[in-house]
Amino acid sequence: MRLLLVGECRDGRLAAEIAELFGFAARLDAEVSMALAGLADDLPAFDGRLYLADLETYGEFSSGAHKRLVLAAVEREQPDTVVLLHSSYGWDMAPRLAAAMQSAQLSGVVGLDDDGYVVESCNGKMLRTVRPQTPVAVLTVQPGAFKSPAMSGQPEVIAVETLPESAIELVGCRQPEAGVDLTRAEVIVSAGRGVGSAEQVALVEALAKALGGEVGASRQAVDAGWLDRSRQIGTSGQSVSPALYVACGISGAIQHLAGMKGSGFVLAVNTDRDAPIASVADLLVVSDVAEFLPALVEALEKR
Numbered sequence: 001m002r003l004l005l006v007g008e009c010r011d012g013r014l015a016a017e018i019a020e021l022f023g024f025a026a027r028l029d030a031e032v033s034m035a036l037a038g039l040a041d042d043l044p045a046f047d048g049r050l051y052l053a054d055l056e057t058y059g060e061f062s063s064g065a066h067k068r069l070v071l072a073a074v075e076r077e078q079p080d081t082v083v084l085l086h087s088s089y090g091w092d093m094a095p096r097l098a099a100a101m102q103s104a105q106l107s108g109v110v111g112l113d114d115d116g117y118v119v120e121s122c123n124g125k126m127l128r129t130v131r132p133q134t135p136v137a138v139l140t141v142q143p144g145a146f147k148s149p150a151m152s153g154q155p156e157v158i159a160v161e162t163l164p165e166s167a168i169e170l171v172g173c174r175q176p177e178a179g180v181d182l183t184r185a186e187v188i189v190s191a192g193r194g195v196g197s198a199e200q201v202a203l204v205e206a207l208a209k210a211l212g213g214e215v216g217a218s219r220q221a222v223d224a225g226w227l228d229r230s231r232q233i234g235t236s237g238q239s240v241s242p243a244l245y246v247a248c249g250i251s252g253a254i255q256h257l258a259g260m261k262g263s264g265f266v267l268a269v270n271t272d273r274d275a276p277i278a279s280v281a282d283l284l285v286v287s288d289v290a291e292f293l294p295a296l297v298e299a300l301e302k303r
């Protein structure tokens, strides 16, 4: 099997999750090549051909130019499958590529089974196994679903000159206002929907304070307006790797797990002993957060 992986840069660097695309390829025992708008001194380490467009010229998110870069690589490599991250870059690029190649497109692959690709549906509540019916397919891989392998090797770089598409002019990019940086926190106590209300978030804040940590959040807690979006952990939030991660009333959807899978010790507090968070927790306390969190804070303060 031949895969063409599509790389992605953020803030001028190769996105860390790109390594997971190689993990996906390894599971399929596939031969890989890559297309990337990137910088010559920040390339992924692998043995294969790398079709490289200059990041300085084409920018990180110029879908017209990047599409042409990938299509040029597709023409040369004739892959069975084009693989992108399930990120805002991948969401934009995958349908463009699939339309141009008249190929099937699968979004958010989280696993492989004997019959095909496993993708999420209904906001992660259901898994479907699907198989593309076209000779070439385009798919996006959910960050966190496949392990990053140890990267080694040196790609053969093939410089590709692409012309920006005139249909879209990239006027500029700007960063959202700086929020809290949770990436360096040693302890994070996160609130999920199970915390129940904005007022109850105080219980989570009290535990974070007692442990000298930061407060994080699931997307549901952010969408409910209980905590600022800059505290969201997961595929559409921050990726964190604290020594201690406490998940309070968080079910453990794959999009959340993707952002905290690098944590050291994971303590989960949940009323449901079968919640998916149990699969990554070192310790699961089956309890109502309203009972357990104040008791834990009291015990810590006594110490």
Ligand SMILES: Cc1cc2nc3c(=O)[nH]c(=O)nc-3n(C[C@H](O)[C@H](O)[C@H](O)COP(=O)(O)OP(=O)(O)OC[C@H]3O[C@@H](n4cnc5c(N)ncnc54)[C@H](O)[C@@H]3O)c2cc1C
Binding pocket: 123, 124, 191, 192, 193, 194, 195, 196, 217, 218, 219, 220, 221, 232, 233, 234, 235, 236, 237, 248, 249, 250, 251, 252, 253, 254, 255, 256, 259, 269, 270, 271, 272, 275, 287, 288, 289, 290
């Ligand atoms: C494209 C996309 C991107 C996404 N990005 C993210 C992301 O970056 N981060 C993210 O978190 N999610 C993300 N999501 C959403 C994700 O799929 C889940 O919906 C979300 O993580 C669920 O949040 P939650 O665990 O707080 O809520 P729920 O799934 O509703 O879970 C609540 C949990 O609390 C427990 N509970 C209820 N009451 C109590 C109580 N009194 N005490 C203790 N436990 C209790 C329940 O048993 C349950 O397990 C994304 C989804 C999509 C489709």
